[in-house]
Amino acid sequence: MDAGWPAVERGEIAGWRLRFSGGVTQRANSVLPVRAPADVPGAITEVEERNSARWINTAFQITAVAQPEELDALLADRGYTVGSPTLVQILHGSELSDVDVVAHPDSGIDVAGEPDQEWLELFWSQEGPEGPEDRRVSKFILTGVDALYFSLRVDGRTEAIARLALVTQEDEGEQGRFGGIYCVVTRPEARRNGYSRRIMRAVLRTASLESLTGLWLQVRESNTAAIQLYNELGFTTASSYYYRTLRAGR
Incomplete structure (x- = not known):
């Protein structure tokens, strides 16, 4: 995911x-x-100093395997607050054949090797950021790894999008080419038309054609509609995480 x-x-x-x-x-x-780290309190202090120098709130992504095990409690004692509880869901490549997505491509969906301006504008309008410099950074993040960009167009306008990051894993006991699903966004006025399902099916079809070892996605625990859709498409929850954040001035 990183x-x-x-x-x-x-x-x-x-x-x-x-x-x-x-x-x-x-x-x-x-x-x-x-x-x-050997010196955990010292490492936390150094992290805070590095973030402060960049005018960024210090945040730790806390999972079940975050090290050391007492890190969450240590951060809580230092005033870090909990936010953005998120599920990590997966679908193994062998299960893609069980999803009815392979036979027929969706003629309303374009797949490209880079996002066009309409794709970017739709993403930014719903997820931010707004300023030109922050959008430059956002585009770097979106395009900083091999990825495919999906656009569902209706009457010439992009109504829904998704991004499939392609990552090769060669260590930690699991090898293969994996796909991370990000940026599944539908225009607010175009929701309840099944567009998210259509674009997700297109992503799964592409993943099958690419012979990916597996897929992952991250979804907020509060987004019950998206979780229901992903479960219906065969995804299961593998893990979860949240952030411990120290706000400026704490």
Whole structure:
């Protein structure tokens, strides 16, 4: 997931992966605590100093395997608050054949190797950011890894979009080419027309044709409609995470 949403700047502190992107998206401006530093309080202080120097709120992405195990409690004691509880759902490549998506392509959906301006404008109108510099950073994140961009057009206008990041995994005991599904967005006025389902089916069809080892997506726990759709398409919850964030001035 880290590779599928690349940060503008990366760093490391004794096993913690640091990501900085000018404050554009939590995911690209947070710490991924992969391995425990020897001096955990000192490492937290250094992270806070690095973020403060960039005018970014310090945030840790907390999963069930975040290291050290007591990190969440340590951050809570330092005034970090909990936010953005998110499910990670997966679909194995072997299960794609069980989803009725392969036989017929959707003629209303275009697939491209880079996002056109209408794709970007729809994404930004719903997810932000608004300013030109932040949008430059956002485009870097969106296009910083090999990906495919899906656009569902109705009467010449893009009504729904999605992004499929393509990531090769060669370590940690699991090898293969995986796909991360991001940016599934439908115009507010075009919702309840089945567009999200159509564009997700197009993504799954492409994943099958690409012979991907598996797929992942991330969805807010509160987004029950999206979770229901993903479950109907065969996705199951594999893990979850949330952020511990220290706001400026705390």
